[in-house]
Amino acid sequence: MRHLTRRIGFYLVALWASATLNFLIPRLAPGDPARALLARMHGRISPAALHALEVQYGISHEPLYSQYWQYLNNLAHADLGTSFTNAEPVTNVIARDLPWTLALVGVALIISFVLGTILGVAVAWWRGSRLDTVLMPAFTFISAIPYFWFALALVFILGHTLNWFPSNGGYDIYSYAPGWDLGFFLSAAQYAILPAFTIVIGSIAGWMLGMRNTMITTLSEDYVLMAEAKGLSQWRIMITYAARNAILPNITSFALALGFVVSGSLLTEIVFNYPGIGYALVQGVQNKDYPLIQGLFLIITVAVLVANFLADLAYVVLDPRVRSERG
Amino acid sequence: MASVASTSVESGDERAVSGGGHRPWRAVTSNRKVMLGLIVVVFFAVLALFGPLFVGSNVNAFGLDRSAAPSSAHPLGTTAYGQDVLAQVVVGARVSVALGFTTGLVATILAVIVGLVSGYVGGWLDEVLSVLSNVFLVLPALPLAIVLASFLPYKGPLTIAFVLIITGWSWGARVLRAQTLSMRNREFVTAAKSTGEPTWRIVFYEIFPGVIAVVVAQLLGTIIYAILAEAGLEYLGLGDLRGVSWGTMLYWAGNNDALALGYWWWFVPPGLCIAVLGAALAFVNFGIDEIANPRLRTVKAEKRRTRGKAKEA
Numbered sequence: 219m220r221h222l223t224r225r226i227g228f229y230l231v232a233l234w235a236s237a238t239l240n241f242l243i244p245r246l247a248p249g250d251p252a253r254a255l256l257a258r259m260h261g262r263i264s265p266a267a268l269h270a271l272e273v274q275y276g277i278s279h280e281p282l283y284s285q286y287w288q289y290l291n292n293l294a295h296a297d298l299g300t301s302f303t304n305a306e307p308v309t310n311v312i313a314r315d316l317p318w319t320l321a322l323v324g325v326a327l328i329i330s331f332v333l334g335t336i337l338g339v340a341v342a343w344w345r346g347s348r349l350d351t352v353l354m355p356a357f358t359f360i361s362a363i364p365y366f367w368f369a370l371a372l373v374f375i376l377g378h379t380l381n382w383f384p385s386n387g388g389y390d391i392y393s394y395a396p397g398w399d400l401g402f403f404l405s406a407a408q409y410a411i412l413p414a415f416t417i418v419i420g421s422i423a424g425w426m427l428g429m430r431n432t433m434i435t436t437l438s439e440d441y442v443l444m445a446e447a448k449g450l451s452q453w454r455i456m457i458t459y460a461a462r463n464a465i466l467p468n469i470t471s472f473a474l475a476l477g478f479v480v481s482g483s484l485l486t487e488i489v490f491n492y493p494g495i496g497y498a499l500v501q502g503v504q505n506k507d508y509p510l511i512q513g514l515f516l517i518i519t520v521a522v523l524v525a526n527f528l529a530d531l532a533y534v535v536l537d538p539r540v541r542s543e544r545g
Numbered sequence: 546m547a548s549v550a551s552t553s554v555e556s557g558d559e560r561a562v563s564g565g566g567h568r569p570w571r572a573v574t575s576n577r578k579v580m581l582g583l584i585v586v587v588f589f590a591v592l593a594l595f596g597p598l599f600v601g602s603n604v605n606a607f608g609l610d611r612s613a614a615p616s617s618a619h620p621l622g623t624t625a626y627g628q629d630v631l632a633q634v635v636v637g638a639r640v641s642v643a644l645g646f647t648t649g650l651v652a653t654i655l656a657v658i659v660g661l662v663s664g665y666v667g668g669w670l671d672e673v674l675s676v677l678s679n680v681f682l683v684l685p686a687l688p689l690a691i692v693l694a695s696f697l698p699y700k701g702p703l704t705i706a707f708v709l710i711i712t713g714w715s716w717g718a719r720v721l722r723a724q725t726l727s728m729r730n731r732e733f734v735t736a737a738k739s740t741g742e743p744t745w746r747i748v749f750y751e752i753f754p755g756v757i758a759v760v761v762a763q764l765l766g767t768i769i770y771a772i773l774a775e776a777g778l779e780y781l782g783l784g785d786l787r788g789v790s791w792g793t794m795l796y797w798a799g800n801n802d803a804l805a806l807g808y809w810w811w812f813v814p815p816g817l818c819i820a821v822l823g824a825a826l827a828f829v830n831f832g833i834d835e836i837a838n839p840r841l842r843t844v845k846a847e848k849r850r851t852r853g854k855a856k857e858a
Contacts (some may be wrong), residue, residue: 232680239689242695315577351605358831362769362823367795367816374804374812431834474682474716479772481687485777489799499688500781503695511695526683 225530229523236519240512241289241353245282267426270299298516299509303501308513311498316517318388319494322410323483326417331472334422338429338468341459345434353426361423365482367491369416383412388493413490420486421479428471466537473529476522505535569574572836579832585825588661591817592635593642600632604789615810622810633789634814641819644702644775648709649768655710656717656767657760661748664725665717675722681715685769687777694783699786705778709771724756763769765830769823770836776819791815 292299298308341350377385384390391410393401436442437460445455473539485497491497495514502510607626615622621630663674667681690708697704728734729752737751752762778784778794782800786793798804798812 228676228679229683231676232683235680236684236689239684240692243692243819302767354831355828358827359824362773362827363820364780364823366777366780367812367819370795370799370804370812370816374809378807379807381853427831436836477683477685477687480685481774481777484687485780488781490681499691503691504804506695508696515688515692518685522683522685537766542552 222530222534225527229527232523233520237290238286238292240516241286244508244512248310262460264305291532293516298513299515301499301502301510302507303505303510306343308490308509309511312495312513312517315493315495315498316521317425318492319483319496320404321406322413322487322492322494323417326412326414327421327476327479328485329414330418330422330485331425332449333418334425335421335429335465335468336463337434338426339456339464342433342437342464343456343460345383354430357423357426360419361427363420365420366418366485366489369413369486372412372416373489384409385412386491409492413486413492416486416489417479419473424475424478425468429464429468432467433460436460436464439463462536464531469533469536473526476525477531480518480522573833576832576836578828578835582825582828582830582832585821586829589642589822589825591640592784593638596635597639600629600635604628604632604636605614605787622808624797624811625803625808626797629858630794630810632816633794634791634818637790637794637815638818640702640788641772641792642776642822644790645708645768645772645822648706648713648771648775649764651706652710652713652767652771653717653760654765655714656721656763657753659714659718660721661752662726664722665729665748665752666744667729671722675719678718681712682719684712686712687774690774690778691781691783694778700783701788705775705784708778709774712774713767715769717760717767720763721756721757724759725752726775728752728755758833762830762833762837765826765833769826770828772819772826773822776816791819 295407296309297346298312300306301308301311337353341347341353342349373385374381387409389396389402389405394405396402442455442459445459450459484499486492487496488500495518499511499514499518502514553676578596592857605628607628610619610623611625611627613619613623619629619631621634623629624633659674663671663678690712690731693711694704721797734751737747742751775784775790776792776795779790780795780799782796784790784793784796786796792815794815795812798808798815801808802813803809803811
């Protein structure tokens with residue numbers, strides 16, 4: 219329990235740090251982008267919204283600490299400001315786009331982690347076999363391909379040229395509307411195949427290579443030799459003796475690599491015009507929609523922190539040492 | 546881990562550094578993965594250095610031959626603006642390679658300083674530095690980079706380098722801190738301390754040589770991150786759009802619907818270059834891992850002896 223409370227404390231610090239970065243970046247950026255932006259927004263949004271923006275970007279003449287206090291207060295009330303693009307609250311944009319990203323990235327991440335870990339166990343067990351000598355260099359190469367470029371290649375080959383999969387958007391917008399309706403879900407699943415495949419391929423190599431390394435180290439431990447000497451079945455040694463112990467560092471690296479996978483997934487969404495957070499983020503960048511960019515950054519951070527916490531929980535379940543730790 | 550520590554003790558000893566300097570080099574050159582990777586990396590470095598001399602200076606000038614498929618006049622075809630793709634790839638190598646290597650180097654130096662100092666000095670400084678690096682580790686790098694880049698008024702290599710350094714140092718710092726912690730109480734460190742060496746000398750002259758293998762691995766990993774993230778940021782249009790780099794080539798290709806129009810020769814070469822260079826660096830990294838940790842080496846004879854039964858099972 220102590221372990222988990224410490225982790226929660228750390229995540230709160232991380233959350234506070236990202237909120238504070240969000241507050242400071244517009245204020246520290248040279249050339250005063252916020253003022254230029256407000257000049258642009260005059261007459262386009264209501265005076266009240268304009269005032270809110272002034273507060274958000276520190277144009278007001280209040281001292282910094284009271285601006286900061288007001289900013290944190292707004293955050294605590296889930297007020298992320300107003301997006302300029304459609305003059306709607308940023309929270310609305312997030313509520314609309316986040317489910318898409320969570321579903322896509324969540325499913326793809328679980329598939330790639332499970333598959334990658336299993337492959338890692340296999341290539342470590344049959345080290346030096348043909349499987350190992352083929353998969354290792356192939357996955358090393360794959361791990362160096364930029365996500366978005368792999369996505370571009372998929373769109374080009376499987377989307378445009380062969381026309382096997384839809385490669386633009388999140389669902390068939392001509393036949394369905396988002397809602398609790400089977401047709402819509404099937405359509406959404408069909409549209410998610412290529413982006414999910416991109417994320418799986420892009421991230422699987424990391425899990426596999428990491429698992430291979432820790433598995434090989436674990437296989438040379440004495441208790442594995444002991445298990446072999448006792449004549450236990452090969453499967454039992456592989457799964458319950460070696461893999462179960464080797465997976466612990468891999469779960470830690472899962473948590474740490476999440477940020478990279480999320481980054482890659484955002485770029486993937488852009489290539490597929492997928493209606494998620496990443497696509498909204500780029501729209502924000504193109505329109506210089508600062509409140510939207512910042513709100514999305516915060517929500518992405520929160521999502522990554524929550525996923526990290528889930529990985530911590532999994533670690534506690536798998537590692538009895540952490541559970542029994544007292545003091 | 547044990548093997549990393551044993552090499553470190555060796556190189557931490559001054560006699561080993563001056564005497565047997567050839568051994569690490571031979572270990573590196575006899576590893577096939579490292580050699581293959583190094584050859585490719587050197588190829589791209591030479592391409593970045595000297596290539597632009599052969600393709601002319603103005604590869605961005607518009608031409609009359611637009612969106613042409615590869616031919617003898619344009620081996621990799623032309624863009625929608627009539628620019629030669631091969632010439633752009635060659636000139637783009639300069640920005641992509643230089644930016645990737647310099648940001649990787651600076652971020653690693655930062656990681657070495659933070660990791661070694663916080664691991665060796667300990668106390669409140671260690672607490673502060675570890676929380677800082679752990680926070681930067683969990684913050685998603687690319688979204689943070691996008692926020693930073695979108696607020697900075699000047700778009701170009703310097704902005705991207707700055708953003709990548711800010712987001713790229715934390716992993717190395719964490720790994721190096723752990724390594725330093727395990728070396729802090731070794732005999733040669735205690736000896737140096739008792740002879741009254743100043744702390745900065747112990748950190749950078751006694752401990753640093755011991756963790757050099759880890760530093761090199763971190764350096765390569767950071768360069769890969771920098772090259773991939775740079776391409777991503779430039780693809781989003783956050784780079785210098787008037788300059789030529791692999792990422793901006795992909796940006797223009799995307800902006801002109803090269804994909805939908807079937808101009809594969811526009812977006813395949815820059816992406817492939819990024820992937821091949823990144824893979825080469827990853828190969829060097831895995832090779833070094835094998836040298837530093839002998840357990841990872843593929844030993845066929847031993848495997849057959851102990852795990853022969855696995856295939857029948």
